[in-house]
Amino acid sequence: MTDPNVERKLIEIMRIISKSDKPLGARLIADELQNRGYAIGERAVRYHLRILDERGFTKKHGYIGRTITEHGQKELSDALISDRLDLVITRIEELVYKTTYDLREKKGNVIVNVSIIDKSDYEKAMDVLKYAINAGISISPRIRIVDEDSEEDDIFVPDGKFAIANVCSITYDGILLKNGIPSTPLYGGLMQMEAHQPVSFVDIIGYSGTSIDPIKIFINRHSTSVLDYIESGNGKLLANLRHIPGSAREKAHEVMELAKDSDINGYLQIGETSEDVFNVPMERGKAGIPVIVGSNAISAIAEAGIPVKAYPVSTIMDYNIMKKLE
Known part of the structure; x- marks a missing residue:
């Protein structure tokens, strides 16, 4: 039986080929897959x-x-x-399952977002990225830069571009699962921040039942005000929300705090069982965990006027090959 993730890519490849009036090669198919949110290269397409x-x-x-x-x-x-x-939710579930990062051994895979930027914007983009990461609005200060001719990473980068891989907040769900706590991502949205404190979700989109990642939608809409937040403490940041069993609140707190020792941070709180979290209702017996997402740093780049194609919840990557931006 083929991996469900492979099956889904096969379907998508057939859709791309079926819409062409002439034979399509692997490179063109890889380009179109990239546009559809699949960060796989030409070699993988041939497979x-x-x-x-x-x-x-x-x-x-x-x-x-x-x-x-x-x-x-x-x-x-x-x-x-x-x-x-x-x-979206199916891809998330698969990547959560494939997350292997061990907080005590400090090794394993994490989930990453992948963003594609023109090489001519490299210096400016990296300046903004460093500014945003230093402001603490990203899940982790570790990133990986992937060039167009990289053979070490299974990330397709078009000619004349480079990719930024940064830690995705859904990594938390993988880490919680690895520690015996079932965690279900519910919504991606915008968190209103005032005086550097979270106030309320002002817009949310459910992960279930959508074919486009909610965080990507908000980035493409230019809905954030990340740079305003960094400068003044007020603005709209990207955030998501998951729930866990209320009985697991105490253990989840221990896990989330332990993650800080690995430079993985960004959760805002663990809500009370069955109670609303920043104006979002929770199911009975569930506790919500809102997290400021890693894509805020990428949104800051877009706000600075640099064209960027963002692919949240893209793939997994060995956390130890990711480095802090110097």
Whole structure:
């Protein structure tokens, strides 16, 4: 049985090929996948294409590329609607499961966001990124810069661009799960900050039932005021909310505090069982945990007028290859 994450990529590749009136090569498919939020490279696309060829869903036309077969068209039309609607939450659940970071051993994988920026904006973008990270509005000060010709990272970077991988707040959900605490991401949204303190969620979008990451939506809408917050203490920051069983509150607090020793920080509080969290209702028996997300640093870059393509909750990465920005 193929990994569900692979199956979803196969469906997406078939969708891309089916919309073309000519054969498509791996590079063009990788570019389009990047636009759709899949940070995989040309080599990985070739691997998926071989699977599709073997199943008879695509046909190879020499070096020109692939077309979709009649069998592939039928498979595509039979794809479950849930594959499209639950894309974000399903990808989150898979990455949470794959999070292996051990707070005591201080090693393992974390979830990262990937952002693509033009190389001509490198110096300015890095200045803004350092400014934002030093202000404490990111989950972790550790990042990884990925160049277009990198062979060490399975992140596709288009020609003339570079990528920033920074720690995603959903890493908390993976760490909680690893410590025996089930955690369910509920919403991504905007947190109103006043005098450097969180006041209330002013807008939220549920992770379940959407094919576009809520945090990406808010970044694309230019809804944040991260730089204003850094300068004055007032503004709108990106945040998300998850819930855990109320009985796990005390243990969750210990885990979240221990994460600080690994430079993983950003949670605002652990709400009381069954009580609202910053004006968002909680289910009976559940406690909410709001977190200021890692993408705030990327949103600051966008606010500075630098074009950026953000892909939150993108992939996993060994935390120890990520370094503090000097």
